Amino acid sequence: MAVNSVGPPMGLLAELTHRCPLHCPYCSNPLELIGRSDELDTDAWRDVLTQARELGVLQVHLSGGEPLARPDLPELVSHAADLGCYVNLVTSGLGLTAERMDDLAERGLAHVQLSVQAASEQTANRIAGTRAHQHKLRAAELVRQSGLPLSVNVVLHRANHDELPEIIALAEQMQADRLELANTQYYGWALRNRDALMPTREQLSAAEPVVRAAKERLRGRMEIVYVVNDYFDAYPKPCMHGWGARQFTVAPDGAVLPCPAATAITSLRLENVRDRSLREIWYESAAFNAFRGEDWMPEPCRSCDLRGQDFGGCRCQAFLITGDAAATDPVCSKSPHRPLVDEILAGTERPEFAMRGRA
Amino acid sequence: MTKRPALRRGVRLTYDDVRQTHVVLFPEGVLVPNSTATAVLQRCDGESTVNQIVEALAQRYAGVRKEDVESVLDRFAQRRVIEWR
Numbered sequence: 001m002a003v004n005s006v007g008p009p010m011g012l013l014a015e016l017t018h019r020c021p022l023h024c025p026y027c028s029n030p031l032e033l034i035g036r037s038d039e040l041d042t043d044a045w046r047d048v049l050t051q052a053r054e055l056g057v058l059q060v061h062l063s064g065g066e067p068l069a070r071p072d073l074p075e076l077v078s079h080a081a082d083l084g085c086y087v088n089l090v091t092s093g094l095g096l097t098a099e100r101m102d103d104l105a106e107r108g109l110a111h112v113q114l115s116v117q118a119a120s121e122q123t124a125n126r127i128a129g130t131r132a133h134q135h136k137l138r139a140a141e142l143v144r145q146s147g148l149p150l151s152v153n154v155v156l157h158r159a160n161h162d163e164l165p166e167i168i169a170l171a172e173q174m175q176a177d178r179l180e181l182a183n184t185q186y187y188g189w190a191l192r193n194r195d196a197l198m199p200t201r202e203q204l205s206a207a208e209p210v211v212r213a214a215k216e217r218l219r220g221r222m223e224i225v226y227v228v229n230d231y232f233d234a235y236p237k238p239c240m241h242g243w244g245a246r247q248f249t250v251a252p253d254g255a256v257l258p259c260p261a262a263t264a265i266t267s268l269r270l271e272n273v274r275d276r277s278l279r280e281i282w283y284e285s286a287a288f289n290a291f292r293g294e295d296w297m298p299e300p301c302r303s304c305d306l307r308g309q310d311f312g313g314c315r316c317q318a319f320l321i322t323g324d325a326a327a328t329d330p331v332c333s334k335s336p337h338r339p340l341v342d343e344i345l346a347g348t349e350r351p352e353f354a355m356r357g358r359a
Numbered sequence: 360m361t362k363r364p365a366l367r368r369g370v371r372l373t374y375d376d377v378r379q380t381h382v383v384l385f386p387e388g389v390l391v392p393n394s395t396a397t398a399v400l401q402r403c404d405g406e407s408t409v410n411q412i413v414e415a416l417a418q419r420y421a422g423v424r425k426e427d428v429e430s431v432l433d434r435f436a437q438r439r440v441i442e443w444r
């Protein structure tokens with residue numbers, strides 16, 4: 001694909017802050033978090049949203065860290081909604097009150113994605129590293145009362161996989177429109193805990209029929225999306241809709257990332273909204289053009305029929321496992337690096353996980 | 360045929376000035392419907408039946424066929440853009 005055939009972006013993931021009251025061992029945010037004093041201020045975020053809409057963005061995900069930790073969240077919701085964007089709040093639910101929920105809905109918030117750690121309060125609080133579970137039950141009620149659609153997101157790993165049937169029941173009880181069951185992706189803090197988080201093959205095979213039956217039973221009422229981790233697959237998950245094709249991320253300090261995990265690729269020169277316009281960064285920066293199209297692809301991808309579907313897999317995963325961001329995703333059975341992944345899967349060491357912000 | 364299609368909760372049909380086209384915004388993402396699909400969606404108000412939608416469209420456009428409208432609606436139902444009331 002030539003650079004001038006790049007289309008406008010559809011989505012913006014705005015990571016308003018890295019601050020967060022939870023300590024999830026599976027957190028995909030980077031090891032080194034950005035501190036409050038380095039966060040973009042309200043005016044800078046408003047400008048990011050304005051530029052993003054002018055560039056073509058229609059969907060804005062306000063996330064973090066915990067976006068509710070930003071006192072200017074209501075103002076940013078208003079601004080994005082007034083620009084005509086579909087505004088999604090991605091939250092742990094901590095800090096959500098009836099007043100805040102009503103206010104955000106009135107300002108034009110379109111959708112809430114609430115994360116839950118497990119089904120039982122005890123497991124959930126152990127994973128969150130704090131007493132979060134009751135707040136989440138309450139948060140789900142508040143979203144329901146506001147009339148906004150609710151998605152529940154649960155990140156799955158060895159410590160909560162066995163609760164899958166109860167997790168589905170909990171989401172039903174919460175009257176979620178949608179339940180996203182996402183097996184842990186190993187980026188950021190989660191990568192550090194990989195051995196502790198990796199589910200067993202037994203857990204994964206037990207999950208499949210449970211998910212299938214629930215999908216069938218709840219059809220039309222609650223949509224269930226089950227996302228696997230591709231370490232266990234023969235082919236990699238696609239790189240989003242392609243690198244620099246549909247969506248980008250702005251980190252709390254204004255760094256613009258082609259993929260939320262891209263800070264991991266230390267060889268990538270990231271640019272910042274403080275220095276350059278979003279339009280220039282999207283269309284012209286080296287980081288966004290690095291893996292667009294197919295010219296960068298090595299063999300076996302270059303001549304593989306699947307390259308238009310998975311785009312050669314994940315660049316961040318390639319870098320984290322092989323040290324080369326332009327390598328074929330090592331998860332792929334055709335990759336010369338696949339033995340590295342098999343070695344990880346064969347590992348028998350099962351340590352306790354290290355809590356985010358507590359290690 | 361008395362089923363009445365409506366946009367699901369959280370689904371918005373709006374006009375995008377940047378792309379100069381109608382777009383469907385919903386939790387799962389963004390769709391860019393063609394002009395026929397847009398005309399159908401604009402009439403999914405939870406009140407009109409499929410027959411009424413077909414009639415309304417036939418008054419404005421030539422060659423409207425019920426099968427086409429139904430297949431557009433089926434596709435949107437599958438993608439969770441509309442629901443049946």
Ligand SMILES: C[S@@+](CC[C@H](N)C(=O)[O-])C[C@H]1O[C@@H](n2cnc3c(N)ncnc32)[C@H](O)[C@@H]1O
Pocket residue numbers: 020026027028029063064065066067090091092093113114115116153154155182183184185186187190
């Ligand atoms: C980084 S969090 C930020 C928002 C908020 N703190 C929360 O956790 O809901 C964004 C979303 O990514 C999910 N997530 C976090 N770590 C993940 C991982 N390693 N793999 C897959 N999803 C993850 C969370 O459950 C949440 O839905």
Ligand code: SF4
Pocket residue numbers: 020021022023024026027028029064065066092356
């Ligand atoms: S995944 Fe957990 S620790 Fe990470 S930002 Fe979300 S709530 Fe906080």
Ligand code: SF4
Pocket residue numbers: 235236300301302304305306307308310311312313328329332333334335
């Ligand atoms: S060789 Fe490359 S394009 Fe083919 S399946 Fe593997 S990662 Fe995908």
